[in-house]
Amino acid sequence: MRRRRSLGHDLLGLLVAAVIGFPVYWMVLTAFRPATEILRVPPEFWPGRPTFDNFARALRTETFWANVRSSTLIGLGTVVLSLAVGALAAFALARFRFVGRKAFVVVVLIVQTVPLTALIIPLYLLLNDVGMTDSLLGVVLTYLVFTLPFTVWMLRGFIAGVPIELEEAAMIDGCSRFGAFRRVVLPLLAPGIVATSVFALVQAWNEYVLVYVLLSSPQKQTVSIWLVSFQTSFGTDYGGLMAGATLTALPVVVFFLAVHRKIASGLTAGAVKG
Amino acid sequence: MSADGSGRRPTRRRPRLLPYLLIAPTALALLLVLGYPLVDMVVLAFQDMTREQLFSGAAPPWAGLEQFRRVLGDGFFWTVVARTVVFTAVCVALTVLCGLFTARLMHRASPWVRATIAGMLVTVWAMPVMVAASVFRWLFDADYGVVNWLLSRLPGVDLARHNWFTDPWQGFAVIVAVVVWGSLPFAAITLRAALAQVPPELEESAVLDGARPFQVLRHVVLPTIRPVLVMVTTLSAIWDFGVFNQIWLMRGGQPEREYYLLGVYSFIESFAVNRYSAGAAIALVTVVLLLAGSVVHLRQMFRTGEVE
Numbered sequence: 001m002r003r004r005r006s007l008g009h010d011l012l013g014l015l016v017a018a019v020i021g022f023p024v025y026w027m028v029l030t031a032f033r034p035a036t037e038i039l040r041v042p043p044e045f046w047p048g049r050p051t052f053d054n055f056a057r058a059l060r061t062e063t064f065w066a067n068v069r070s071s072t073l074i075g076l077g078t079v080v081l082s083l084a085v086g087a088l089a090a091f092a093l094a095r096f097r098f099v100g101r102k103a104f105v106v107v108v109l110i111v112q113t114v115p116l117t118a119l120i121i122p123l124y125l126l127l128n129d130v131g132m133t134d135s136l137l138g139v140v141l142t143y144l145v146f147t148l149p150f151t152v153w154m155l156r157g158f159i160a161g162v163p164i165e166l167e168e169a170a171m172i173d174g175c176s177r178f179g180a181f182r183r184v185v186l187p188l189l190a191p192g193i194v195a196t197s198v199f200a201l202v203q204a205w206n207e208y209v210l211v212y213v214l215l216s217s218p219q220k221q222t223v224s225i226w227l228v229s230f231q232t233s234f235g236t237d238y239g240g241l242m243a244g245a246t247l248t249a250l251p252v253v254v255f256f257l258a259v260h261r262k263i264a265s266g267l268t269a270g271a272v273k274g
Numbered sequence: 275m276s277a278d279g280s281g282r283r284p285t286r287r288r289p290r291l292l293p294y295l296l297i298a299p300t301a302l303a304l305l306l307v308l309g310y311p312l313v314d315m316v317v318l319a320f321q322d323m324t325r326e327q328l329f330s331g332a333a334p335p336w337a338g339l340e341q342f343r344r345v346l347g348d349g350f351f352w353t354v355v356a357r358t359v360v361f362t363a364v365c366v367a368l369t370v371l372c373g374l375f376t377a378r379l380m381h382r383a384s385p386w387v388r389a390t391i392a393g394m395l396v397t398v399w400a401m402p403v404m405v406a407a408s409v410f411r412w413l414f415d416a417d418y419g420v421v422n423w424l425l426s427r428l429p430g431v432d433l434a435r436h437n438w439f440t441d442p443w444q445g446f447a448v449i450v451a452v453v454v455w456g457s458l459p460f461a462a463i464t465l466r467a468a469l470a471q472v473p474p475e476l477e478e479s480a481v482l483d484g485a486r487p488f489q490v491l492r493h494v495v496l497p498t499i500r501p502v503l504v505m506v507t508t509l510s511a512i513w514d515f516g517v518f519n520q521i522w523l524m525r526g527g528q529p530e531r532e533y534y535l536l537g538v539y540s541f542i543e544s545f546a547v548n549r550y551s552a553g554a555a556i557a558l559v560t561v562v563l564l565l566a567g568s569v570v571h572l573r574q575m576f577r578t579g580e581v582e
Contacts, residue, residue, distance in 0.1 A: 013384075088299060122310075
């Protein structure tokens with residue numbers, strides 16, 4: 001359908017894009033700016049002489065690389081664990097009808113609405129009881145609270161999108177049910193699995209409150225804590241802060257841009273069909 | 275959409291046990307990291323746990339309804355509840371309206387403009403909350419913030435050295451801005467997908483019949499995208515109700531009482547004042563309030579047949 005498009009809509013659209021993107025632009029611009037230019041009134045809206053000073057200062061902070069390592073370990077651990085556990089349940093939901101299926105779905109959906117802040121206290125006490133505070137494994141386990149439900153939900157949608165006839169054909173040709181899953185469904189599912197993993201990774205990378213409460217040794221803390229500590233320890237060193245913010249956001253944005261289409265369709269699967 | 279009646283399937287051997295084996299790990303994990311803590315939270319709310327029991331490991335004494343009596347009897351708690359509700363309503367309304375506006379605009383604009391907006395939206399979507407909050411803190415900085423400078427260009431406005439956080443109303447305006455900015459991408463992208471499903475003939479015939487733009491939106495577009503609109507609204511409400519990070523960061527880890535929302539209040543009662551039971555009681559009330567929202571969400575999910 002070609003609807004009438006006016007110049008007005010395009011101009012308005014560009015204005016909206018500019019407003020939405022401005023904070024990101026301003027972050028990157030400040031990150032590359034020498035300190036003298038950052039604190040200038042009136043502000044300069046175009047890049048002048050870019051410098052890497054701010055990044056150098058951010059990277060030199062004592063715990064940066066330790067925190068990146070810790071964030072990466074937690075992120076990967078969370079993804080691997082929630083995929084290994086969640087994929088099985090997703091397969092069951094997409095391919096079987098069984099007593100209690102509906103109840104299970106309701107639980108998975110309700111769980112996603114429980115705010116994390118409400119669970120911090122009991123989660124902290126639970127890990128405290130088993131001596132797993134200040135442990136990366138403990139954090140990974142608590143992250144299952146929010147990654148597992150949507151992993152199950154998104155993968156369920158992706159599996160349901162693979163025609164069951166393909167699987168049945170493979171089984172008629174002599175595959176076991178597991179073999180059919182591994183040889184037929186899994187390859188078709190790969191993009192969905194990647195998207196789900198990235199989404200889980202991003203959630204884990206961005207989470208703040210739980211790690212703030214659970215991890216006490218500076219070496220084990222994650223980049224989100226590192227970024228927040230930046231604001232207190234450096235006062236208003238906005239150059240360093242924006243460089244840190246850029247570094248924190250960069251991997252996430254790159255991953256996200258690669259798979260966002262799948263994520264959007266996975267999160268809303270079904271709702272659009274209505 | 276998927277299997278119907280497993281008896282028809284080639285494998286007839288263990289169809290009854292297999293699904294349960296498959297969901298067992300997930301059920302177990304959820305029970306452990308979610309079920310147990312939720313029960314513990316409820317129990318905790320009826321006890322009186324302080325730092326002492328945390329370190330000694332002794333069982334905290336029972337307090338019955340004491341925590342609730344204290345929390346619910348405190349006028350400040352109700353102030354926070356009202357503030358949280360209003361905050362959520364404002365954030366959700368702005369998110370949905372801006373999302374709808376952006377989605378409509380993307381629907382109408384040329385492909386390259388649409389791609390530009392989509393690129394911006396996805397970038398913003400990926401921004402970690404803590405990064406977003408840091409950036410907005412810088413944008414709204416009293417001395418060198420670009421927002422103060424820009425607004426001062428308007429005739430009759432002088433915001434030089436204006437501190438947005440002195441007045442909680444203005445402070446919350448900034449916090450709302452971060453929250454809406456962060457949740458706009460999900461709303462806009464989802465609504466845009468829904469708008470693409472509206473049959474163009476429907477809109478065109480409405481226009482031919484003399485409907486004004488607003489009437490087309492109200493009577494043709496909105497009814498078609500209703501399920502998605504309800505989903506975006508309820509999900510935003512659920513997320514915004516639990517807002518914590520943005521406030522925590524923008525107030526430098528020490529929010530003033532004027533900046534408490536339920537999530538912040540519960541956290542501070544627990545971890546700053548070490549009254550874990552009072553914190554748990556507040557959290558419990560929060561969850562109960564949220565369940566109302568979840569019901570709407572679930573009903574919509576079931577109605578669209580997604581769950582079946």
